[in-house]
Amino acid sequence: MITIMKSGDAIAALGALASEARLAVFRLLVKRGPEGYTPTELTRRLEVPSPTLSFHLRELLNARLVTSRREGRNLFYSPNLERMQQLVGFLTDNCCTLADGACGPDCRPLPASAQAIPPATRQRKRA
Amino acid sequence: MITIMKSGDAIAALGALASEARLAVFRLLVKRGPEGYTPTELTRRLEVPSPTLSFHLRELLNARLVTSRREGRNLFYSPNLERMQQLVGFLTDNCCTLADGACGPDCRPLPASAQAIPPATRQRKRA
């Protein structure tokens, strides 16, 4: 069953990924898989101070793009691939196609240059 | 021929879409299709002051998610669907799957909880 992501959630997810540091974290986690990495391991691999990493992990958590679980004194952060797939679904459905079977009421689809709107560019009535 | 987007470009595109205002603009443009909308038309539909819109359009342009063309004294902004599809491709390829045919050298894939890393949680050797 495909869940559709709300626009506000999509914006949160996009924002969470729109950072060099966070995208790097997320990609590492995706490569890693469900087992996840601890913050310590991530700081080692990304060479970023732990408070900074913690900040970015929280952003990813808020966007629900990662999950965390505790094991002993370690935390493990894992990617939420389902969430990611919902994001891709949102983008595909809303941002990649002319959707709506080709626009609303006052939207002329393809032919562009032909019968377009610009009131200025049309031949002036017999200059 | 499928072009692969570089990570820096993906970050720029994600950042460009990670804004309520810009996502709204972009979705309108996608629904509209290649003919595009003028800034005037967009300000009318989105009820945002023209300098603010102009700022957001520039962000979308910088990320190459839209293009613009001039016709007379109007500009028309259109969605760059190819770019958008490249972004979705990037996300799908790098952020949605365990990629790399399941991880690098020191990455144990699925079984998680079993033979995992945590040195602490394993049975202590005969407490």
Place this chain on the structure above:
DNA sequence: TTTATCTTTCCAATTTAATCGAAATATCTG
């Protein structure tokens, strides 16, 4: 309980993003 390890929170400094009135630029029309 004390100590060591892991991770986060706190906080202050810095940087970057967003907003929008006013002014400037560009193009068309008369």
Place this chain on the structure above:
DNA sequence: CAGATATTTCGATTAAATTGGAAAGATAAA
């Protein structure tokens, strides 16, 4: 050229994101 329309740039302001040292909270081990 002067006037009208379309759009952007400028500049000032406010808001939000990012960074990382120092301190605090959690958990485990000795």
